[in-house]
Amino acid sequence: MQKQFRKWCAVSTPGYVLSGYGGGIYLMSVSDYIPSQRKLNFNGLKMYNNTAGKTGQSMYLIMTKVAEWCRMGIAGEYVKGNYSDGISNQNELQGIPITYTAFTQLSSTQINQQQKYLEDYWNIPKGSIWHVSNRNIALIKGNDQSGCAEYNNPCKTIDYVLSQISQLKEGSITAYTSEKRIGISQYGYDLQSPMQFSKSVSHSNILKIMKQLYGTDQVMNGQAEMKILKNNDDNNENGKLGWISTSEGIELRLYYINIIMDDSQLSIPIIYIQDSDSVLELNSITFTGITLSPSIEPKGIIHIIVDNSQFIAQSCIFENINIEEQGGNVIRILNSGSNSITATLYGCQFNNISCIGDSNGRGGSSIYMENQHGSKLIIDDSCQFYKCIIDKGNGGAIYIDIDFDSEFEFKIANATIRECEAKSDTSKDLPPTGYGGGIFLTGSGDYDPSTKRLDLSGMQILDNSAEKSGQSLYVVMTKLQEWCRTGTQGQYVKGNYSDTLSNSNEIEGIPKDQSSFNTLNPQEIQAQQNHLQYFWTSQIASLISVGVILNVSNTDAPLQFSIKGRGMIQDKLCVKLIEIGSKTSVNLILIQKQANAIEVVYPPEDGS
Incomplete structure (x- = not known):
């Protein structure tokens, strides 16, 4: 319930010392209040505007x-109402x-x-x-x-701080308190052993870890x-889930x-992060020079x-990261229940990431997500994926597995994927690998x-590669053709792909x-x-097969093709015939070059 006090006034009475205090509320006590x-x-x-x-x-x-009472909770939350630290006049609240x-x-x-501004207490x-x-x-x-x-x-230690x-x-x-900072x-902090945070252990709903004096007028520069x-001691990790792990829905x-x-x-x-109703927020966090080598599973x-949870990353940098053995990803999001997960990335960078795909060919060196139960993944605000490489897997930078029957959302509003790569597993054909360089x-x-x-309309692709298909994007979905034809000329599919300038193998897929x-x-x-462009335009012809009947008799008869x-149009086809001659060593080289050449047979060179 909210209560407003607007333009109230406490007037001083001449000669009466105790008048003129508290323009909106005058609260007094004759005994000790128990804040807990x-x-x-x-x-x-x-x-508002009281005097x-x-x-x-x-x-x-x-x-x-x-x-x-003022120190209860976080930053005077039980006292201040809509009073804003650093903005409101301190004389609004006194005692x-x-x-x-x-x-x-x-x-x-x-x-x-003897009186003080209440802000000074909290x-x-x-x-x-x-x-x-x-240190x-x-x-x-x-x-x-x-x-x-x-x-x-x-x-000296985070454990001591939590109790204090x-x-x-x-x-x-x-005792429980709403938020701990x-x-x-x-001078930095060394994490010498893994830390576990939960509501029952940390005695709080929200835990914030930040640089020195963050959010104040004396905040330190940089990070x-x-x-x-x-220290190369595996005992430090035995039985632990992560170096920083959370459970019971605590917000980190x-x-x-x-x-x-x-x-x-x-x-x-x-x-x-595990369990339901959790929140992980990363704001201007850098992960650099990390090597991860999972021994059992990716x-x-x-x-x-998690289940029914949120992940927010803003202005974060992930660079020079290597993931080996059983493989994995920089960000790996799995759904543990029947409710949705919302993941949003704003202005994040993934640079020089190298990972190994899992045993099922699932890759995504930067992001792997199981988008189930109406989950959402939003990538926006000039995110960058640069030289993200997956070996023995699919999806150089991103691999996303979607339940298309749910109310999911996957949107790239503004992101660049550049020089990323998907490499195939040369030792086996199944499961398929080497698809989707980006x-x-x-x-x-x-x-x-x-x-x-x-909606991938904000996707910017440049110089990506895949050993098999889909140099920048590869899509596996039953309604592939229908998706490509939604909107205008593949607008939800192609990003900055150019119908006239881009190589058609940049974005490919299979229904x-x-x-x-x-x-x-x-x-x-x-x-x-198929090249995805073929689904939204009728202006491109693709050649599937050619058969030629050659008459070797002296009869003057035309070749039959x-x-x-x-997408081919009758009477609008040009064929170039080259007479090579006998099979000399030079001509054999020419034959090989001709076989590897790309001849434009449609549309004709004269534009007809």
Whole structure:
């Protein structure tokens, strides 16, 4: 329930010291309030243009536990209503930590000396951020002791910080508080063993890890550094899901951190998210120089196996990453239940990523997603995929498996895919590999193009390659032709592909479902696949086969051709005949060159 106080006024009465406080609310107490009971909650309060003759333009508090009440939750959430830190006038909310009886005995001068802005109570430490620093080389070393928190008096470990936030805000190290903020010192933080966060262990719904003084007027420049120290000791990872893992639906939000590692190889993800109703937000996070080598099954650097959850990545950089052995991806999103996952990427970069496809040929060195139960993947704001390579798999940069019968969404609003590559597994033909140098899109069910849930119009492709087909994009779906013909000239399919300038093998596909595709050998795929442009235009002819009957008698008879193809127009065909001569060594070379040449037989060179 929300309550508004607009243009209220507290007028000072001449000669009466206790008048003129609290233009909207005047709250006093004659006994001690117990903040942990949370019976006093103003988070729905709206205050506008109130005035007081003395102080507290919108609210004035007189209570012994004013400091404790203000510190409850995060940043005064039970006190401030629509008051905005750093924007609202501090004199909007004021108070004094005494009983009303004691207040009545004070003079105006004494009241002014003892009262404070309420923001000063909840803004301890600054920005409600508890800082950590555990490196011996740090100029300011962290210590796990009572009172540590500020950037110039940091704590040493994250575990200690989590307990101290509960202690200061709620009165007990095991008490629950709505949000906890941890600041990484400008001197960095070494992650020496994996961390597990959950609501029951961390005693909070939301955990934010950020650079020093993030969100305040004293924020540090650049990013803070967090370094994983495995020290080539596999025991550090035994029985662990990830170096930073969450469960029970806790929200994990990271801001402006550069995550690096020592010269070890990881066998578990850096970030592992599980269970339902979770949120992972990465804002301006860099992952660089990471080597992941899963020993049992494919994993992601960021591994998300959730239900009814969200993943948001903004302005993040993933570069110089290598994933070996059982394979995996930079971001791997799996659906563990029957509800949707929403994943959005804004302005992220994936540079120099090298991965191995899994045993089923599933690739996507940068992103692998099982888009089930109406899940969504949105890529926007100039995302970049550069030199993303999948070996023995499909989808150099992105592999997405969609349930086309669900209310899914896959949209590339603005992204560049450049110099990415899909390499085939030369040791076997099944499952098919080497398709989709940039993107491999597949799934089950029948897509309804009228829903426009599949939209690649913002895709920019350049210099990608695939050893088999689909240099930039390969699509496996039953309603392939219908999708290509939706809109104008393939608008939901082609991105910056040019009907007249691009190579037609840039975007290809086959009208099959995923399970059927996986049973086809390369020759069968070659016979059934199509350049996608052929589906939305009738101006291109494709030659399927040519048969020639050659009369070797002295009878003057014409050559008889049998030509089969698509989009061909009768009487509009040019054929070039070349007489090579006898099979000399020179002519054999010429024959070979001619066989490898690309002759334009339609449309004719004269434009007819």
